[in-house]
């Protein structure tokens with residue numbers, strides 16, 4: 264199973280980088296996870312250079328949009344057992360240390376040991392707009408893999424869900440996402456014409 268989370272890493276200069284990443288909890292003793300960052304990401308570079316991360320659980324779909332497509336400043340506090348930063352608005356988190364990093368292929372395979380786990384209390388519930396934003400954010404980071412027609416149809420469908428079930432924050436994030444895709448497409452068309 265793959266869960267989605269906001270992974271924060273530090274670069275060599277101590278700057279915090281948040282990015283959504285898929286996380287595979289590994290079975291067996293000792294609490295380990297697998298991350299599969301593309302080697303072009305800051306997350307990969309930071310994992311390689313500094314060897315630590317915080318896996319922040321969040322149900323805030325807007326956060327996935329903003330951290331996947333931009334570089335927002337987020338409210339964070341220091342991790343306890345590793346050099347790292349925890350998102351203030353987490354739903355729980357793992358502080359993790361890199362154990363093994365395999366670089367073959369386009370995507371690395373980074374096995375990490377969980378050194379601290381924090382679970383937040385309180386009721387959690389599904390909201391379709393959050394899920395729609397996460398799907399939209401994934402789509403927007405993989406524009407090169409799909410036709411413009413497919414992307415438009417998918418975004419229209421996801422935007423309808425957000426309009427029906429989201430609040431103001433979710434609607435703003437969907438607008439941001441759609442603007443981002445429109446801009447990226449124009450840049451792509453211009454580059455193809457040049």
Ligand SMILES: Cc1cc2nc3c(=O)[nH]c(=O)nc-3n(C[C@H](O)[C@H](O)[C@H](O)COP(=O)(O)O)c2cc1C
Pocket residue numbers: 267268280281282283284285286299300301302303304305306307327328330331332397400401404
């Ligand atoms: C829900 C979600 C899951 C993602 N999972 C991954 C992943 O497992 N590996 C990856 O390299 N990128 C993944 N991405 C795309 C990265 O978040 C995106 O490329 C981001 O810009 C990388 O940021 P960074 O360069 O600051 O690390 C995912 C995006 C979303 C929205």
